[in-house]
Amino acid sequence: MFNTVYDVIVVGGGHAGSEAAAAAANMGSKTLLITMNLQNIAQMSCNPAMGGIAKGQIVREIDALGGYSGIVSDTSAIQFKMLNKSKGPAMWSPRVQSDRMRFAEDWRLMLEKTANLDFYQEMVSGLVVKNNKVVGVKTSLGIEISCKSVVLTNGTFLNGLIHIGDKNFGGGRAGEKAATGITEQLVSFGFDSGRMKTGTPPRVDGRSLDYSKMIEQPGDEHPEKFSYLDVTKPLTKQRSCYMSYTSPEVHDLLREGFDRSPMFNGRIKSLGPRYCPSIEDKINRFADKDRHQLFIEPEGWHTVEMYINGFSTSLPEDVQFKALRSVAGFENVKFFRPGYAIEYDYFPPTQLQHTLETKLIEGLYFAGQINGTTGYEEAASQGLIAGINAALKIQEREPFILSRSEAYIGVLIDDLITKGTEEPYRMFTSRAEYRTLLRQDNADFRLTPKSFELGLASEKRMKRMEEKQKKSDAFVQFFADTSVKHEEINPILEQKDSSLMKQSDKMFKIFSRPNITIDDMRQVEAVETYIQEHDLDNEIIEQAEIQIKYSGYIEKEKNNADKLNRLENIKIPKNFDYSKLKSMSMEAREKLNKIQPVTISQASRISGVSPSDVSVLLVYMGR
Incomplete structure (x- = not known):
């Protein structure tokens, strides 16, 4: 079946995998996308929306670099909003409400029209590695497929475990089985792994809601779009979202199920996203608040299914149902499915280079939630960078690395590689020290020339x-x-x-x-x-x-960025032994030996490395 030696094999067809496959194929690499279910390519597993604060900037950057996320966001949009418009332009963030089914369909059709890209539906159970270099993958049917590089984008599927109340079962997403074998093999190669948690709210029947008791949230009067290309026009009609609130009564009903909550009874031990907490976590952490916002988001142009943003939960289904029926407008609500939490394996991203290639195995790249991030946009941007670099390495060209002053994508990857993460990482404008330069409106000026040089931008x-x-x-x-x-x-x-x-x-x-x-x-x-x-x-x-x-x-800001870029130009020799720098703190030596930063600038951003430690390095490197 597979007598071709592929240049790039992408494992997983989510947002990271889809962008990785498109990038590698568009750069001329013979690429294979393997996923467990081809019907679910680029599936929106959680909310039916793209963009938002800082995330919208990332989608614009992906588009400027020749990725597909911006185009698909436009073709499947049902509402457009520019968030933070009352603030300065560095904070403006585009966001679209998407038609979930059309989003996945448009992504698949765009991938099918991409030259050099093959598809295969099966579970990858392991890698073929020789002399610390990846040379292929193994599937659950025992098939070995040869390649020159692999991009792993496994999302929440690695040993995924779904929790609803006191029930739990294996799965990578509702209705889909977990992926096994890869974590265990990577750990045997010397990789560190950990567990993370994320969650999703109930989906309900929109016909059972009373919108007259809610606050309508229409789209912008003059909607824009994501992609800089003229593939689509801005929306001329839009679907509204709605807003309602929880209440003390709702909170009391939710608390009745706390003893059966996997979050509070010890079943879930891993950390969830700090900035997208479950409803039970919110009422526990913010006990002084007597209400929380809920956003009722349509899942598409024609479906009646609604997504209840703000009500992410892993409480028992009967508790979810009883509490939600006490929310204004939800008195007669009918569930399509309850919310749930999912635990999954990830690999601390300090084990990667800035290209997203692993330090331990040559030709192996990680992108998306496997690196400890959360969010479609964060995953898609990593997939794009991993796909680009996998193709460049095979073509024996210079790696593609974006600095912190060039793109939010550069901030995201540098944060992951340099600082690591112990909880699901999401992007915020506050994480970017040069956010006045990294606006959503100028992503094409910043990145299209780079994309053109790569061969992605036409x-x-x-x-x-x-x-x-x-x-x-x-x-x-x-x-x-x-x-x-x-x-x-x-x-x-x-x-x-x-x-x-x-x-x-x-x-x-x-x-x-x-x-x-x-x-x-x-x-x-x-x-x-x-x-x-x-x-x-x-x-x-x-x-x-x-x-x-x-x-x-x-x-x-440009002047500040130029100063920092001077430190970026001071390279640190590969495998440098920091333990010989006795005038440096013990913590700094340990962290630097573990992470092995490439430049003085990267070393300065590692937590535990002080300005005096950086001075020691500068003296040693001859300033």
């Missing part, structure tokens, strides 16, 4: 980005070069309670004022004329506005 995409950048820069220059008479601008300033001008001045200076918007500036005839004559769309206008209003912050 010439058409590159030219589209260059044209956008050229028009945006020219519009900024127009404001810098053009003066406006005080008698023309003062009526506008007066409307905004802004101090009046006494003489003509450059429009850049006026536009830089915090309370002056592009809509105000468009009242100046010269500005509106320029926009019309140069056919500027909203994307270009918004980009120019951000560049003008935040020019000082952007420049400052």
Whole structure:
């Protein structure tokens, strides 16, 4: 059946696996995607949505790098929202509500149209390793398939154990069996493994809900989209979500089941996601709050199934049902399925290089929840980077590594490799020290040239980005070069309670004022004329506005990034023995020997390594 030696075999067809397979295949590598169920490619196992705070930036970055997540998010979207719009543009985060069934279908159809990509449905039970190098995989049927590299994207399937109340059973997801064999083999090779937990809420019949008792949450009045390509147009119609609240009565009903909760009776020993706690964890940790928000999210355009965001739980199904019926609008609720928790194996990511290749076995890459992350977007970005680097290694090209000042993806991977994680890691804007540079609106400027160099971005995409950048820069220059008479601008300033001008001045200076918007500036005839004559769309206008209003912050952050990048250029020899640096703290020596950072900059970010330890390193490396 398999007489081909594949360049890349991707194990697992979730968000990480799908992006890894697409990237490797699009870079010319002969690729095989093996998954336990081809009907569930890119399945949204939890909420039917993509993006959100910091996650939306990641989806934009994936799109700019030639990944598929942004396109599929657009083709399957039923609602679009730009979150944090009341804050500065560094915080703006796009999010779509998705049609779950269409999302998975569109992903599969895009993969099937991808050249160099084969598919096979079966469970991979182990790896074939020779001389510390991966040379193939073994399936549960005993088939050996040869390859040059493997990307493991096993999600929650490695020895997955599902918990509902005092019941538990093996499974990687509701209705699907767990994957066995891989963890045990990797541990035998010397890998450290651990256990993590995540959970999901009940799904209910939307026909049984009373929406008049809830708060409607419509999409944006002028929706945008994720992908920078013009494959789709922004939504013209949208489905609303709804919001309701728990109550003290609901909390009391939930507490009745605490003695049967696997979280509280010791059955679940692993850590769950801190920033997406279960409802029982919320009412236990935040006992002073008498209510919590619930978001009722439709699962698609036509289905009646609803996802109850905020009610993740592993309590017994009868407790879930009884408590949810006490929520406003849920008095007659019918369940499609109860919520559950799942425990699964992961491998602390400090065992990886920045390429996501393992340090112990050459040609073996890990991506997604196997690295201790949570979230579709985090998984997809890792899959993309692993797929790119697997292909580059086979082609004997330089590895592709994004720095912390280049992308949220760079922050994510650097955090994992350098600091590790003992609880499911999710991205936040606060994790990125250069978030003013890493905005969702400029991901194409930052990353499309890199993607084009890799061979992922087409010439058409590159030219589209260059044209956008050229028009945006020219519009900024127009404001810098053009003066406006005080008698023309003062009526506008007066409307905004802004101090009046006494003489003509450059429009850049006026536009830089915090309370002056592009809509105000468009009242100046010269500005509106320029926009019309140069056919500027909203994307270009918004980009120019951000560049003008935040020019000082952007420049400052660029300077800080440049300083840090100097440390990135100081490489540390491979397998350097830190134990000989006696003037360094014992903790620093232990951590550095274990993680083996590649640069001084990476070493400085390891917890337990102090500034004085970094100084010792700098002296030793001859500054």
